[in-house]
Every structure is written in structure tokens, then in C-alpha cells.
Amino acid sequence: MSDCPCCSVKNYSECCEAIIKNESAPTALSLMRSRYTAYNVLKNLAFAA
Numbered sequence: 209m210s211d212c213p214c215c216s217v218k219n220y221s222e223c224c225e226a227i228i229k230n231e232s233a234p235t236a237l238s239l240m241r242s243r244y245t246a247y248n249v250l251k252n253l254a255f256a257a
């Protein structure tokens with residue numbers, strides 16, 4: 209996984225992945241980003257299936 213789907217410049221593994229897995233975020237903004245990322249990741253997986 210490369211760039212995070214939330215449009216940050218971080219890698220996915222360094223950005224939203226940990227937030228999604230831990231289901232906690234340090235800030236409201238990062239929580240919003242992780243929700244957006246989770247939505248897009250799940251959507252992409254559904255399309256790919």
C-alpha cells in the first residue's frame with residue numbers, strides 16, 4: 209500500500225491503517241480521515257471482488 213486514500217502525503221500504513229485497526233484516533237481530523245479511508249478501502253475491495 210502506498211499513498212493513503214485520505215489524500216494525505218503519508219503512506220497508508222503510517223497514516224490511517226493504525227487508526228482503523230485500533231479504532232481510535234489522536235485527533236478529530238485524523239478520525240475523519242480514517243473513516244474516509246476505511247470507506248474507500250472497503251468500497252475498492254468490494255469492486256475488486
Ligand SMILES: [Zn+2]
Pocket residue numbers: 212213214215216220223224225241242245
Ligand atoms: Zn490517511
